[in-house]
Amino acid sequence: MDCPFCPSEDTRVVDSRLARAGRAIRRRRSCETCGERFTTYEVVEDVVPDVIKENGRTEPFNREKVLRSVRLPCQKRPVGIENLTAFVDRLEGQVAAMPGRTVKSRVIGDLILDYLRDQDAVAYVRYASVYRSFSSVDEFMDELKKLQDQKPTSPSNKPSDP
Numbered sequence: 001m002d003c004p005f006c007p008s009e010d011t012r013v014v015d016s017r018l019a020r021a022g023r024a025i026r027r028r029r030s031c032e033t034c035g036e037r038f039t040t041y042e043v044v045e046d047v048v049p050d051v052i053k054e055n056g057r058t059e060p061f062n063r064e065k066v067l068r069s070v071r072l073p074c075q076k077r078p079v080g081i082e083n084l085t086a087f088v089d090r091l092e093g094q095v096a097a098m099p100g101r102t103v104k105s106r107v108i109g110d111l112i113l114d115y116l117r118d119q120d121a122v123a124y125v126r127y128a129s130v131y132r133s134f135s136s137v138d139e140f141m142d143e144l145k146k147l148q149d150q151k152p153t154s155p156s157n158k159p160s161d162p
């Protein structure tokens with residue numbers, strides 16, 4: 001494995017453990033030349049069904065993309081990143097357990113809605129109000145970013161509200 005920080009190929013594994021609910025191996029590596037550390041993941045290919053988007057296009061399930069799409073509505077809300085990461089792990093497991101080679105993006109969107117509904121009303125409404133009316137996650141995320149850029153949180157959005 002090449003070092004991402006210098007041209008050296010001389011890196012070694014310093015730690016190795018299961019990750020993503022046992023579906024991946026996380027390796028911590030150290031470069032023998034520059035001493036930098038980095039992390040790699042080993043995952044089984046092609047176990048998670050591909051996602052069919054609303055426009056009919058198919059793309060691989062992308063956990064980073066799902067994580068981004070749940071992080072955005074949770075900004076400045078009391079939902080921690082560990083919680084979100086654990087959810088994405090569970091979601092990936094759920095999707096992997098679904099029969100067939102493909103899954104509709106709407107199915108994933110609905111699972112995200114169920115999760116956010118349990119976590120935080122504001123995050124849920126943010127996600128639902130935008131997600132329901134857009135045809136793709138990308139379009140949705142653009143809109144969500146616009147909303148967030150508009151103005152600071154209004155008084156009714158205070159986290160301290162019951």
Ligand SMILES: [Zn+2]
Nearest residue numbers: 003006031034
């Ligand atoms: Zn290096």
